[in-house]
Amino acid sequence: MSGTILVLVEHRDGVVADATFELLGRARTLASAASVEVEAVLLGSGVDDLVGQLGAADRVVLIDDPALAEFTPSGYHSALVPVVRDRAPLLVLAANTGVGMDVAAGLSMATGLALAAYAIDVTVAGGSPLVTCQLYAGKINARVRFADGRGIVTLVVGTAPAEPGNVAGSPPIERIGVAASDGRIRFRRFIRPEAGDVDITRESILVSVGRGIGERENLELVEELATVLGGVVSSSRPIADAGWLPRTRQVGKSGQRVKPRLYLALGISGAPEHLEGMRGADLIIAVNTDPRAPIYGVANYGAVADVIDVVPALTKQLRG
Amino acid sequence: MELIVLLKAVPDLTEELEIDAAGTGLATEWLTWVASEWDEYAVEEALQLKESFGATVTCLALDTGSVDELLATCLARGADRVLKVGSFERPPDSHTAARAFAAALGGLSYDLVLTGVQAIDDVDGQVGPLLGAALDLPHVSVVTHIALATDGKSATVNQEYAGGIVGEFEVDLPAILGVQTSREVPRYAPVSRVRQLLKTAEIGHLDAPADGGSGLIVEAMEVPKADHQAEMIGGNADAIAARLVEILRERGLTSGSAR
Ligand SMILES: Cc1cc2nc3c(=O)[nH]c(=O)nc-3n(C[C@H](O)[C@H](O)[C@H](O)COP(=O)(O)OP(=O)(O)OC[C@H]3O[C@@H](n4cnc5c(N)ncnc54)[C@H](O)[C@@H]3O)c2cc1C
Ligand SMILES: Nc1ncnc2c1ncn2[C@@H]1O[C@H](COP(=O)(O)O)[C@@H](O)[C@H]1O
Numbered sequence: 001m002s003g004t005i006l007v008l009v010e011h012r013d014g015v016v017a018d019a020t021f022e023l024l025g026r027a028r029t030l031a032s033a034a035s036v037e038v039e040a041v042l043l044g045s046g047v048d049d050l051v052g053q054l055g056a057a058d059r060v061v062l063i064d065d066p067a068l069a070e071f072t073p074s075g076y077h078s079a080l081v082p083v084v085r086d087r088a089p090l091l092v093l094a095a096n097t098g099v100g101m102d103v104a105a106g107l108s109m110a111t112g113l114a115l116a117a118y119a120i121d122v123t124v125a126g127g128s129p130l131v132t133c134q135l136y137a138g139k140i141n142a143r144v145r146f147a148d149g150r151g152i153v154t155l156v157v158g159t160a161p162a163e164p165g166n167v168a169g170s171p172p173i174e175r176i177g178v179a180a181s182d183g184r185i186r187f188r189r190f191i192r193p194e195a196g197d198v199d200i201t202r203e204s205i206l207v208s209v210g211r212g213i214g215e216r217e218n219l220e221l222v223e224e225l226a227t228v229l230g231g232v233v234s235s236s237r238p239i240a241d242a243g244w245l246p247r248t249r250q251v252g253k254s255g256q257r258v259k260p261r262l263y264l265a266l267g268i269s270g271a272p273e274h275l276e277g278m279r280g281a282d283l284i285i286a287v288n289t290d291p292r293a294p295i296y297g298v299a300n301y302g303a304v305a306d307v308i309d310v311v312p313a314l315t316k317q318l319r320g
Numbered sequence: 321m322e323l324i325v326l327l328k329a330v331p332d333l334t335e336e337l338e339i340d341a342a343g344t345g346l347a348t349e350w351l352t353w354v355a356s357e358w359d360e361y362a363v364e365e366a367l368q369l370k371e372s373f374g375a376t377v378t379c380l381a382l383d384t385g386s387v388d389e390l391l392a393t394c395l396a397r398g399a400d401r402v403l404k405v406g407s408f409e410r411p412p413d414s415h416t417a418a419r420a421f422a423a424a425l426g427g428l429s430y431d432l433v434l435t436g437v438q439a440i441d442d443v444d445g446q447v448g449p450l451l452g453a454a455l456d457l458p459h460v461s462v463v464t465h466i467a468l469a470t471d472g473k474s475a476t477v478n479q480e481y482a483g484g485i486v487g488e489f490e491v492d493l494p495a496i497l498g499v500q501t502s503r504e505v506p507r508y509a510p511v512s513r514v515r516q517l518l519k520t521a522e523i524g525h526l527d528a529p530a531d532g533g534s535g536l537i538v539e540a541m542e543v544p545k546a547d548h549q550a551e552m553i554g555g556n557a558d559a560i561a562a563r564l565v566e567i568l569r570e571r572g573l574t575s576g577s578a579r
Contacts, residue, residue, distance in 0.1 A: 012481075012485075070487070071487070072489060073449070073452075073458065073459055073460050073461070074458050074459075077453070097481070097482065098461060098462040098479055098480060098481050099481075101437075101438070101445075101446060101449070101461045101462065101498075102449060102459070102460065102461045102462075102479075103449075104445060104449075105414070105445035105446050105448075105449035105450045105453070106449040106450070106452055106453040106459065107453075108415070108444075108445060108450065108453075109415070109418065109449075109450045109453035109454050110453045112535075113535075114444065114534060114535030114536050115415075115444050115445040115534075115535075115536075116443060116444070116536060117442070117443060117444060117445040117446070118443070130539075133443045135440065135441060135442070135443060135541075136331065136333060136337055136346075136440050136441065137333055137440050138544070139333060139337055139543065139544075140337060140339075140346070140541055140542070140543060140544075141541065141542055141543075141544050142443050142538055142540070142541045143538070143539045143540045143541075143542075144443060144536045144537060144538050144539060145536070145537045145539060146535060146536065146537070147535050147536065147537055148535060151535070151536075154445070157482075182458075184458040184491065184492040184495075185458045185460060185489050185490070185491050185492075185495075186489060186490045186491075187487065187488075187489055188476070188488040188489060188490055189487075189488050190485055190486065190487055190488070191478065191485070191486040191487075191488060192484075192485055192486075193483070193484035193485065193486075205573065229568075229573070229574070230575065241501055242505065247484055248484070250484070253482060254462070254480045254481070254482065254484065254500070255482075255483070255484060256483060256484070257482070257483075261571075261573060262568070262571075262573050269333070283567075283571060283573070285564060285567070286550065287560075290334070292336065292543070294544070296549070296550040296552075297544060297545075297549060297550075298549065299549065299550040300549070300550060300551065301550055301551050301552075301553055301564070301567060302550035302551070302552050302553065303552065303553040303554075303560045303564075304552070305557060305560055306557070309556075309557035310557045310560050310561060313557040313558050313560070313561035314560075314561040314564055314565070316561070317558075317561045317562060317565050318565060318568075318574060
């Protein structure tokens with residue numbers, strides 16, 4: 001029966017996403033604990049080449065169809081529902097990405113499998129999954145089980161290493177046809193971001209600002225600090241949404257994933273979508289007025305203080 | 321063109337959150353509620369579409385006892401009609417909410433349903449895609465741009481991915497879209513106007529089931545120890561700055577100051 005863990009493969013431009021490797025790595029550990037198999041579900045058109053990247057799976061369930069050449073929510077939904085129904089898996093793992101968010105909830109409603117979203121951890125105890133989910137922008141964790149003992153989990157990107165799941169190999173392929181295609185959502189094109197004035201993924205020092213900066217004018221203080229440190233200014237999403245900094249400076253889920261030597265988080269709460277982009281930095285220092293800000297959960301050093309006071313003081317002392 | 325926006329209030333994260341006595345939920349007694357951030361974007365986007373295309377905007381919220389102000393704010397901003405749905409003692413899970421909306425929407429005509437992309441208070445996924453599957457309507461989440469075709473039969477929408485890459489889709493209407501951001505910053509609703517509307521506005525009501533559940537069992541909720549990793553630096557701004565300079569020096573990260 002529930003002899004399998006299904007992993008939804010995400011890929012673009014012929015490359016399997018790191019987020020998928022993170023899932024495959026987790027799935028391997030869970031599969032040994034639960035004595036089940038890992039099946040990678042790969043949707044696309046002419047994607048046999050990608051199977052070689054999915055060596056961490058025991059089998060690849062391949063749905064290859066011109067209608068699936070690019071991801072569409074309706075295309076993936078109609079292709080996946082019968083697969084999940086047929087296999088009655090112990091778990092379906094998807095990344096909590098745009099694609100995962102689109103697919104997982106619809107799959108849950110259509111198949112009756114429960115969904116645990118925004119997960120940061122999954123274990124299997126006594127044969128049934130136990131999931132830790134983040135709520136309230138990282139301020140609360142919930143431990144949940146599935147009433148049926150089986151379910152769908154969307155995992156926050158960056159909460160497991162990609163390496164264990166990134167294994168070359170030639171797992172057996174099981175080909176499945178598309179039952180019914182749903183063309184109500186049609187892919188048109190990708191719009192790729194124009195290169196910005198700086199590439200924050202290449203900078204070794206990032207002075208990053210969030211909504212806690214208050215006023216646009218205060219950015220000047222932060223620019224000065226970045227200059228004395230020899231770094232550049234990056235930001236959380238709301239700062240880019242407000243147009244205070246270009247989108248290319250945004251760190252996080254829908255921005256850039258950065259790994260600088262120093263990441264100074266100034267007035268950034270540390271929502272899961274932000275942490276996704278910066279938790280890999282060598283040294284993280286956070287300044288925030290809220291002693292319970294989730295950013296302190298990933299920071300090496302923290303100070304509960306007003307950025308408007310700390311930033312000029314730091315600039316001044318660095319100038320010495 | 322008829323646009324529907326679903327919106328809800330969520331706890332204000334600037335206040336301290338506490339777990340209830342059972343250890344499985346939030347203590348709601350002292351909570352302050354605010355409009356869910358992404359729902360504000362959804363309302364703004366609906367109003368922008370109304371202004372550029374011509375449309376009516378209807379805002380729906382599940383009746384959890386305290387949504388009048390949320391809905392009055394929608395009217396103050398320019399929505400045409402507001403409705404409360406069902407009757408709930410406490411905010412329900414997303415699956416229950418989606419089933420309630422699926423029932424309520426059966427009695428309305430609409431071309432487009434806008435939701436916030438997500439909210440901060442659910443564990444069982446987003447209402448938008450759940451509702452899409454329940455009603456068998458196309459759904460796109462993380463939408464950053466919406467353009468309606470002149471015949472009103474389809475929309476071109478942008479979906480945002482990591483790294484700022486955007487997928488452009490054409491979607492047949494009626495459809496459900498999870499809004500990530502609006503083209504303009506959400507417009508201001510004057511407090512006096514909201515107060516006045518709270519007294520005078522007509523808030524309609526639609527029946528909907530309140531049962532179903534998510535199929536999840538919440539075993540425990542806890543406040544993660546936020547400082548489990550960070551070494552905290554005390555003192556005033558100058559003392560903090562001094563310690564930070566030390567830390568940066570130790571790691572050879574202050575060379576930039578020589579430039
Ligand atoms: C699909 C999706 C994708 C997303 N992608 C991203 C992304 O790529 N990047 C991203 O950042 N977010 C992203 N988000 C948004 C994310 O959920 C948060 O809303 C966002 O990260 C919050 O930004 P913030 O920390 O600047 O603001 P807030 O959460 O509002 O935090 C501001 C912080 O500043 C502190 N503060 C206030 N005043 C001061 C002061 N004077 N001095 C010091 N501290 C102060 C407050 O205590 C608070 O902790 C995404 C959301 C979704 C749904
Ligand atoms: N109780 C509710 N009332 C109205 N809209 C809701 C409710 N719950 C969820 N929604 C809508 O669904 C979106 C996603 O929320 P959630 O499913 O909680 O992540 C919200 O931004 C709203 O647009």
